[in-house]
Amino acid sequence: MRDFSRDHRWLSINTATIRKSRGADLPLSEIIEACVARGIRAISPWRDQVQAAGLANISKLVRAHGLELSGYCRGGMFPAADAAGLKAARDDNRRAVDEACELNARCLVLVVGGLPGALQGQAAHKDIALARGQVRDGIAELLDYARERKMPLAIEPLHPMYAADRACVNTMEQALDLCDVLDPHRSGDLGVAVDVYHVWWDPKLEAQIERAGRERILAFHVCDWLTPTTDLLNDRGMMGDGVIDIPRIRGWVEAQGFAGYSEVEIFSTGNWWLRDAGETLDTCIARHRKAV
Amino acid sequence: MRDFSRDHRWLSINTATIRKSRGADLPLSEIIEACVARGIRAISPWRDQVQAAGLANISKLVRAHGLELSGYCRGGMFPAADAAGLKAARDDNRRAVDEACELNARCLVLVVGGLPGALQGQAAHKDIALARGQVRDGIAELLDYARERKMPLAIEPLHPMYAADRACVNTMEQALDLCDVLDPHRSGDLGVAVDVYHVWWDPKLEAQIERAGRERILAFHVCDWLTPTTDLLNDRGMMGDGVIDIPRIRGWVEAQGFAGYSEVEIFSTGNWWLRDAGETLDTCIARHRKAV
Numbered sequence: 200m201r202d203f204s205r206d207h208r209w210l211s212i213n214t215a216t217i218r219k220s221r222g223a224d225l226p227l228s229e230i231i232e233a234c235v236a237r238g239i240r241a242i243s244p245w246r247d248q249v250q251a252a253g254l255a256n257i258s259k260l261v262r263a264h265g266l267e268l269s270g271y272c273r274g275g276m277f278p279a280a281d282a283a284g285l286k287a288a289r290d291d292n293r294r295a296v297d298e299a300c301e302l303n304a305r306c307l308v309l310v311v312g313g314l315p316g317a318l319q320g321q322a323a324h325k326d327i328a329l330a331r332g333q334v335r336d337g338i339a340e341l342l343d344y345a346r347e348r349k350m351p352l353a354i355e356p357l358h359p360m361y362a363a364d365r366a367c368v369n370t371m372e373q374a375l376d377l378c379d380v381l382d383p384h385r386s387g388d389l390g391v392a393v394d395v396y397h398v399w400w401d402p403k404l405e406a407q408i409e410r411a412g413r414e415r416i417l418a419f420h421v422c423d424w425l426t427p428t429t430d431l432l433n434d435r436g437m438m439g440d441g442v443i444d445i446p447r448i449r450g451w452v453e454a455q456g457f458a459g460y461s462e463v464e465i466f467s468t469g470n471w472w473l474r475d476a477g478e479t480l481d482t483c484i485a486r487h488r489k490a491v
Numbered sequence: 492m493r494d495f496s497r498d499h500r501w502l503s504i505n506t507a508t509i510r511k512s513r514g515a516d517l518p519l520s521e522i523i524e525a526c527v528a529r530g531i532r533a534i535s536p537w538r539d540q541v542q543a544a545g546l547a548n549i550s551k552l553v554r555a556h557g558l559e560l561s562g563y564c565r566g567g568m569f570p571a572a573d574a575a576g577l578k579a580a581r582d583d584n585r586r587a588v589d590e591a592c593e594l595n596a597r598c599l600v601l602v603v604g605g606l607p608g609a610l611q612g613q614a615a616h617k618d619i620a621l622a623r624g625q626v627r628d629g630i631a632e633l634l635d636y637a638r639e640r641k642m643p644l645a646i647e648p649l650h651p652m653y654a655a656d657r658a659c660v661n662t663m664e665q666a667l668d669l670c671d672v673l674d675p676h677r678s679g680d681l682g683v684a685v686d687v688y689h690v691w692w693d694p695k696l697e698a699q700i701e702r703a704g705r706e707r708i709l710a711f712h713v714c715d716w717l718t719p720t721t722d723l724l725n726d727r728g729m730m731g732d733g734v735i736d737i738p739r740i741r742g743w744v745e746a747q748g749f750a751g752y753s754e755v756e757i758f759s760t761g762n763w764w765l766r767d768a769g770e771t772l773d774t775c776i777a778r779h780r781k782a783v
Contacts, residue, residue, distance in 0.1 A: 314734055317718040325736040331694065360652045362692035363718050363734045373694045400654035402623065402665050426609040426655050431720055442606055442655045444617040 200450045203461070203491055210487045211241035211269035212480065213420070213464035214248055220476035227252040231260055233476055237484060241267040241460045243418075244302070246295060258301050268304035269460035270353060270392065270418045271295070275366070276312035277337030278330040280323035284315065285333065292341045296350050305459065306353040306417040307345065308392050309338065310366050317364040330367045338389070339381050346388050353417035354378070355392040358400075360431050371398055371407035378415055385414045393452055394420035394464065396435060399443040405451050413456035421445055421491055422465045433468040437482055439490030449491060461491050492742045495753070495783055502779045503533035503561035504772065505712065505756035506540055512768035519544040523552055525768055529776060533559040533752045535710075536594070538587060550593050560596035561752035562645060562684065562710045563587070567658070568604035569629030570622040572615035576607065577625065584633045588642050597751065598645040598709040599637065600684050601630065602658050609656040622659045630681070631673050638680050645709035646670070647684040650692075652723050663690055663699035670707055677706045685744055686712035686756065688727060691735040697743050705748035713737055713783055714757045725760040729774055731782030741783060753783050 203209065214230050227248040234242055242261075249257050261268070274295040279285045299307040311334045314322040338352065345352050356374045357366035368374050374391045382389040391411055398404050408416070423441030428434050438445055449461065463483045465471055471479045495501065506522050519540040526534055534553075541549050553560070566587040571577045591599040603626045606614040630644065637644050648666045649658035660666050666683045674681040683703055690696050700708070715733030720726050730737055741753065755775045757763055763771045 314718075317734060320718055322718060322734045325734050327692070327736075358651060359692040360650065360720070360723075363716055367692075369692055369694070400619070400651040400659075400661055402661070424655055426606075426612055426614060428652070428723055431652075431723060442609060442614045442617050444619075 200453045201458070204488050207238065207484045207487050208240060209460050210239055210484060211243055211267075211460035211462040212239055212483060213243040213272065213462050214245055215272070216463050216465045216471070216483065217476035217479050218245075218248070219472035220474070222473050225476055227257060228260060230476070231264065231266065233480055235264045235266070237480055239480070239484075241269045241462075243268060243270040243272055243308075243462050243464070245272045246298065249298065249302075254298055254301060261302060267460070268302050269462045270306050270308045271299040271302060271304035273308045273310045274341070274352070275309040278312045278315050278333040278367070280315040285337070288337060289340060292337070293344050296341070296345050296348050299350050300348050304350070306351040306390070306392070308353050308355050308418060310355055310357060311338070311368045313362060313364045313367045322363065327362065327367055334367060335377060335380065338377065342381055342389055351387060351417050352389050353392040354389070355394060356397055358397040370401055370403070371411065372403055375407060375410055375415065385412070387414045390415035390417040392418035392420060395443050395445055395448050396420070396422050396424060399424060399448065404448070408451045408455060411455065416452055416455055416457045418462060419449065419452050419457060419459065420462045420464045422463060430468065433466040435465045435467055437465060437471065438463070438486040445491050461487065463487070492745045493750070496780050499530065499776045499779050500532060501752050502531055502776060503535055503559075503752035503754040504531055504775060505535040505564065505754050506537055507564070508755050508757045508763070508775065509768035509771050510537075510540070511764035512766075514765050517768055519549060520552060522768070523556065523558065525772055527556045527558070529772055531772070531776075533561045533754075535560060535562040535564055535600075535754050535756070537564045538590065541590065541594070546590055546593060553594060559752070560594050561754045562598050562600045563591040563594060563596035565600045565602050566633070566644070567601040570604045570607050570625040570659070572607040577629070580629060581632060584629070585636050588633070588637050588640050591642050592640050596642070598643040598682070598684070600645050600647050600710060602647055602649060603630070603660045605654060605656045605659045614655065619654065619659050626659060627669060627672065630669065634673055634681055643679060643709050644681050645684040646681070647686060648689055650689040662693055662695070663703065664695055667699060667702055667707065677704070679706045682707035682709040684710035684712060687735050687737055687740050688712070688714050688716060691716060691740065696740070700743045700747060703747065708744055708747055708749045710754060711741065711744050711749060711751065712754045712756045714755060722760065725758040727757045727759055729757060729763065730755070730778040737783050753779065755779070
């Protein structure tokens with residue numbers, strides 16, 4: 200297992216972590232500058248932030264600084280209530296692959312979607328098996344395109360509390376079952392993003408990380424689970440402030456040969472997003488060294 | 492599958508559902524009277540409510556009305572930070588069995604506990620595997636006692652969002668693995684409580700219900716998953732108001748031969764607990780007939 204205690208060479212910042220500074224939106228260019236100023240070598244930006252800044256601008260900035268992208272957030276949201284919706288998702292996901300290529304990301308992260316309409320508060324139906332079938336079909340279709348473009352796809356199993364509205368792939372086992380079906384030869388073109396927040400509770404986690412192996416672990420995300428957690432989405436904790444044994448999970452992941460970035464992804468309306476982005480980044484660096 | 496549309500013979504009310512009426516605590520005796528007045532044939536009371544009213548009083552009341560108990564809430568909370576804590580949990584669980592016997596409950600429901608201290612906001616450690624081992628040992632020990640008293644134990648797998656602080660048994664598969672270890676002969680003395688709120692998201696749910704079979708399905712609980720869900724604990728929905736396909740899951744459970752009560756358990760600070768308990772009960776009856 201790599202020693203993270205002496206530097207932050209393998210720290211990546213998911214840009215949602217400092218999406219807000221003192222409660223105000225922080226433009227992606229400023230997020231990048233703040234990271235670069237601290238010797239952070241990698242980021243994982245969100246599509247909406249890239250679009251707001253302009254893809255060409257961000258591409259130029261990333262290249263100028265020699266920044267790597269541990270991933271690109273995010274494709275997915277495959278299920279839809281009708282054929283037009285499925286088509287729109289298909290087209291949008293191809294654009295996400297194109298953007299990831301332009302930014303030279305290591306992978307496109309897929310948050311696969313849940314029941315259509317649920318995120319807007321009104322699910323079109325209650326058939327989660329149907330949604331899961333649409334996810335399978337959507338990834339299969341996108342995989343052909345992503346292969347041409349040489350962009351690996353990382354399915355991110357999301358915590359079961361997001362099954363209705365954000366992602367109906369909720370365990371490593373389920374994600375790896377999809378990989379087995381869609382990429383039986385373990386090409387490396389399709390794998391998983393292991394986010395400790397989503398999977399730490401899973402009694403089968405160690406076994407499924409072993410099953411995933413080197414070819415299928417495409418990203419590793421960290422933050423912490425707070426007790427109590429006051430919001431289902433935006434109350435993630437800084438590494439070390441919660442109950443997840445992050446080093447143990449990183450050990451399992453690295454035992455499979457994973458040698459990439461440890462990406463910090465914290466959504467925190469009530470705490471970190473209220474602080475100065477510089478303070479948040481400095482804390483990420485310190486915790487990366489001692490709590491990851 | 493039984494036809495629930497014409498009466499509410501198989502409706503049970505978990506007393507937490509009307510623990511509060513118009514925001515004020517409702518004594519258990521009044522909860523019982525309100526249920527009886529509506530022809531409800533079964534309840535599942537909480538220990539704290541029973542203690543407040545007196546076990547002998549409630550026992551007398553339940554017998555006088557010929558009420559059944561679809562379960563007794565609850566034993567469990569096995570993990571502890573030290574030997575004294577483990578001993579206290581052991582003793583308390585034996586008392587819970589005794590109370591369940593006095594009330595002639597169909598089973599004692601076990602919410603097994605998580606990381607010690609986490610529910611109070613400060614976990615003693617982060618070793619969930621250790622907590623799970625203590626759960627296994629605690630159930631094993633309690634099972635001997637419960638068998639003598641002829642009180643079945645129902646492990647309730649709780650949603651993974653409660654893994655840290657309430658229950659580190661989080662899937663049907665995990666609960667049934669425990670049953671296999673502790674009661675390999677499927678005696679009926681140990682089984683599961685299937686609560687749709689906790690397990691609806693699980694891609695393996697149908698298969699695990701089939702695996703459980705008749706001997707191990709000791710209780711069936713219903714409510715609904717709202718989108719959005721605004722609180723991790725107390726924002727459960729009335730059946731039909733959320734995204735869970737309850738009839739489908741009940742069909743799977745009944746296909747195994749389960750013929751017991753459908754127990755409504757709703758915690759709802761912001762909605763149902765603010766209404767009059769009579770309105771809540773009337774709604775439970777109506778929804779039992781059309782949405783369960």
